[in-house]
Amino acid sequence: MRHMAYEFPEACMETVVDQFMLESTLLVAPVVVKGMRTRIVMFPFGTWIGDDGSIVEGPTNLQIDVPLGRLPWYRKR
Numbered sequence: 754m755r756h757m758a759y760e761f762p763e764a765c766m767e768t769v770v771d772q773f774m775l776e777s778t779l780l781v782a783p784v785v786v787k788g789m790r791t792r793i794v795m796f797p798f799g800t801w802i803g804d805d806g807s808i809v810e811g812p813t814n815l816q817i818d819v820p821l822g823r824l825p826w827y828r829k830r
Contacts, residue, residue, distance in 0.1 A: 761797040801827035
């Protein structure tokens, strides 16, 4: 488990405390607030493929839907 700023020091991710990296290719963005069904994910530079099949081009911030049974993750392509 790695902090976003550790993997992407140039991307100004120092204040991101609710998502993390597993190794250097898997971005995990869990919901950490009880009752929330959406969240904003901060994506660094690159192409990211989500657990739901979505493709995101970073850098960007994206609001995603997070139903109860989903733990959002994105693999860097």
